[in-house]
Amino acid sequence: xxxxxxxxxxxxLAAYLGGELSGDGDVLISRVASLESAGSGEIxxxxxxxxxxxxxxxxxxxxxxxxxxxxxxxxxxxxxRDPYLAYARIAQLLDPESxxxxxxxxSAVIESGARIAADAGVGAGAYVGYGAVIGxxxxxxxxxxxxxxxxxxxxxxxxARVTLYRxxxxxxxxxxxxGAVIGxxxxxxxxxxxxxxxxxxxxxxVIGNDVEIxxxxxxxxxxxxxxxxxxxxxxxxxxxxxxxxxxGAHTAIAAxxxxxxxxxxxxxxxxxxxxxxxxxxxxxxxxQIAATSFVAKSINxxxxxxxxxxxxxxxxxxxxxxxxxxxxxxxxxxxxLERRLAAVRTDNDGPTT
Numbered sequence: 001x002x003x004x005x006x007x008x009x010x011x012x013l014a015a016y017l018g019g020e021l022s023g024d025g026d027v028l029i030s031r032v033a034s035l036e037s038a039g040s041g042e043i044x045x046x047x048x049x050x051x052x053x054x055x056x057x058x059x060x061x062x063x064x065x066x067x068x069x070x071x072x073x074x075x076x077x078x079x080x081r082d083p084y085l086a087y088a089r090i091a092q093l094l095d096p097e098s099x100x101x102x103x104x105x106x107s108a109v110i111e112s113g114a115r116i117a118a119d120a121g122v123g124a125g126a127y128v129g130y131g132a133v134i135g136x137x138x139x140x141x142x143x144x145x146x147x148x149x150x151x152x153x154x155x156x157x158x159x160a161r162v163t164l165y166r167x168x169x170x171x172x173x174x175x176x177x178x179g180a181v182i183g184x185x186x187x188x189x190x191x192x193x194x195x196x197x198x199x200x201x202x203x204x205x206v207i208g209n210d211v212e213i214x215x216x217x218x219x220x221x222x223x224x225x226x227x228x229x230x231x232x233x234x235x236x237x238x239x240x241x242x243x244x245x246x247x248g249a250h251t252a253i254a255a256x257x258x259x260x261x262x263x264x265x266x267x268x269x270x271x272x273x274x275x276x277x278x279x280x281x282x283x284x285x286x287x288q289i290a291a292t293s294f295v296a297k298s299i300n301x302x303x304x305x306x307x308x309x310x311x312x313x314x315x316x317x318x319x320x321x322x323x324x325x326x327x328x329x330x331x332x333x334x335x336x337l338e339r340r341l342a343a344v345r346t347d348n349d350g351p352t353t
Contacts, residue, residue, distance in 0.1 A: 007028040007029060007030040007041070008028070008029050008030075008093065008094065009025060009026055009027070009028060009029075010023075010024065010025050010026070010027040010028075010029055010043075010061075010062050010076055010078070011025030011026065013029060013043075013062075013078060013090060013093075014078045016089070016090075016093070017078060017080055017086045017089060017090070018080070019064070019078040019079055019080035019086060020070075020078070020079040020080070021076075021077075021078060021079075022070065022076070022077050022078075022079060023062070023074070023075065023076030023077055024076045025076070027061050027062055027076050028041060028061075029041065029042065029043045029061060029062055029090075029094070030042070030094065031043075031094050031095065032044065032045075032087060032090055032091045032094060032095075033060065035051065035054040035055060035057075035058045035060070035063075036054060036057075036058075038058055038059060038060035038061075039059050039060065039061075040059075040061055041061055042060050042061060043060055043061065043062045043063065043064065043090065044058055044060040044062075044063050044064070045063060045064035045065070045083040045084065045086065045087040046063060046064070046065050046066070046069055046083060047066065047083050047084050048066075049068060049069060049072075052069070052072060055069070055072060055073055056073070058073075058075065060075065061075075061076065062075060062076045062077060062078070063075050063076075063077045063078075064077065064078045064080060064083040064086045064087055064090075065077050065078070065079055065080075065083060066079070066080070066081070066082075066083055067079055067081070097157070099121070099139050099157070100121045100123065100139055101121065102118070102119045102120060102121050103121060103122075104116065104121075104122045105122060105123055105124040105125075105126070105142075107124045107125050108122045108123065108124065108125065108126045108127070108128070109126070109127045109128070110122070110128045111127075111128060111129050111130040111131075111132075111148070112130060113130050113131040114128045114129065114130065114131065114132045114133070114134075115132075115133045115134070116128065116133075116134040117134060117135055117136040117137070117138070117154075118136075119136055119137050120134045120135065120136065120137065120138045120139065120140070121138075121139040121140065122134070122139075122140045123139070123140060123141045123142035123143070123144070123160065124142045124143070125142050125143045126140050126141065126142060126143060126144045126145070126146070127144070127145045127146065128140065128146045129145075129146055129147045129148035129149070129150065129166070130148045130149070131148055131149045132146045132147070132148065132149060132150045132151070132152075133150070133151045133152065134146070134152045135151075135152055135153045135154035135155070135156065135172070136154045136155070137154055137155045138152050138153070138154060138155060138156040138157070138158070139156070139157050139158065140152070140158045141157075141158055141159045141160035141161070141162065141178070142160045142161070143160050143161045144158050144159070144160060144161060144162045144163070144164075145162070145163045145164065146158075146164050147163075147164050147165045147166040147167070147168065147183065148166045148167070149166055149167045150164045150165075150166065150167060150168045150169070150170070151168075151169045151170065152164075152170045153170055153171045153172035153173070153174065153209070154172045154173070155172055155173040156170055156171075156172065156173065156174050156175070156176075157174075157175045157176070158170075158176050159175075159176060159177050159178045160178050161178050161179055162176050162177075162178060162179070162180050162181075162182070163180070163181045163182065163183075163184075164182045164183060165181075165182065165183030165184055165205075165221060166183065167183070167204045167221075168182050168183040168204055168205045168206075168207070168221075169204060169205070169206045169207065170182075170207045170211075171207055171208040171209035171210070171211065171231065172209045172210070173209055173210050174207055174208075174209065174210065174211040174212065174213075175211075175212045175213070176212075176213045177212075177213060177214050177215040177217075177237070178215050178216075179215045179216040180213050180214070180215065180216065180217050180218070180219075181217075181218045181219075182205050182207070182213070182218075182219050183204065183205045183219070183220070183221045184218060184220055184221065185201040185220065185221060185243075186201045186220040186221060186222065186223050186227075186242055186243025186244070186261060187220070187242065187243070187261070188201055188223050188243065199223060201220070201221050201222065201223050201243060202222075202223070202224060203221050203222020203223060203224055203225050203226045203227065203243070203244065204221055204222060204226045204227070205219050205220070205221050205222070205226065205227045205228075205229070206226045206227070206228050206229070207219075207229045208228075208229060208230045208231035208232070208233070208249070209231045209232070210231055210232045211229055211231070211232065211233045211234070211235075212233075212234050212235065213229075213235045214235055214236045214237035214238070214239065214255065215237045215238070216237055216238045217235050217236070217237060217238060217239040217240075217241070218239075218240050218241065219241040219245075220241065220242050220243040220245075220261075221243060222243050222244045223243050223244055223261075224244075225244055226244075227241065227242075227243055227244055227245050227246070228245075228246045228247070229241075229247050230246075230247060230248050230249040230250075230251075230267070231249045231250070232249050232250040233247050233248075233249065233250065233251050233252070233253075234251075234252040234253070235247075235252075235253050236253060236254045236255040236256075236257075236273070237255045238255050238256050239253055239255065239256070239257050239258070239259075240257075240258045240259065241259050242258075242259060242260050242261040242262075242263075242279065243261045243262070244261055244262040245259050245260075245261065245262065245263050245264070245265070246263075246264045246265065247259075247265045248265055248266045248267035248268070248269065248285060249267045249268070250267055250268050251265055251266070251267060251268060251269040251270070251271070252269075252270050252271070253269075253270075253271040253275075254271065254272050254273035254274075254275075254291065255273045255274070256273050256274040257271055257272075257273065257274060257275045257276070257277070258275075258276050258277065259277045260277060260278050260279030260280075261279040261280070262279050262280045263277050263278065263279050263280065263281050263282075263283070264281070264282045264283065265277070265283045266282075266283055266284045266285035266286070266287060267285045267286070268285055268286045269283060269285065269286065269287045269288070269289070270287075270288045270289070271288075271289045272289060272290050272291030272292070272293065273291045273292070274291055274292045275289050275290075275291065275292065275293050275294075275295065276293070276294045276295065277289075277295045278295060278296050278297070281295065281296075281297055281298045281299075282298045282299075282300075283295070283298065283299045284299060284300055284301065284302060285302060286302040287299050287302055287303065287304075287305060288303070288304045288305065289305050289306070290304070290305065290306035290307075290308070291308075292308040293305065293306050293307045293308050294307050294308065295307065
């Protein structure tokens, strides 16, 4: 294929995706766009028949469609099993992320013992601490702080103003977005007669390969053992991961989620935005948790889970809250009534055998 970032023939894109070409394969595609806004030189995608009307109106030069819509348009098209995935791959091809040229900016501070690969890049005002390692083809953005003894693998992108505290480990090809803080102290304090004694947090944060961490997300270092983010995990913006949490490979977590200390989340899980996960619980592999859900105990079976109370008019909410407050008393009354009813039936019918 042609170099990344240059216009591509539709036939070449179809071959790249392993999809079926229908229509003019010589159409040149330079970028992706939505069904509503796409025009000449652009490609869009459809995932479901409910978007048929938008497909009819689309003015893109080409579209990506599922097999069920293979004959729904005369527009040149690529027919494939998963149009959304195909769109993601074409978007990467046509709009690759630019990287700065290798080298260390004159204003960066590199402490003694740090090892930076010859083809890595360190931006303006960045700091690389004592004994830190930056792997081949990795980039460290302007103003980023790489703490003492940190290890950043190959092909990583650490964007501007990221903070890696001492001893953190980042695997290969991982991406950390601006404002993320990796390895700050976990929230550990022991009570002492009305005051608090800080518990040193001596673990690390260990992040695997192909992980992406969103802007302003925070991942605390372990108290004793490490906080671990396994390969392929995708974390959205503004997520809090507390000390000693473990997140299994290829799990995806949406923004504003909070995960309390020592929680263990399995592989291939999907967790919606603003979910709350209590500490010291375990969630098995392949669990889907709906947005805003509150997970207070371990989940031991794969499947879909939700547990949020939806918003309601204030007067209705107050009435429901009053009932919830007295739910225990109501349950006790029901049990008492059931016991009395059973006694009456026994008196009327005689003992059962």
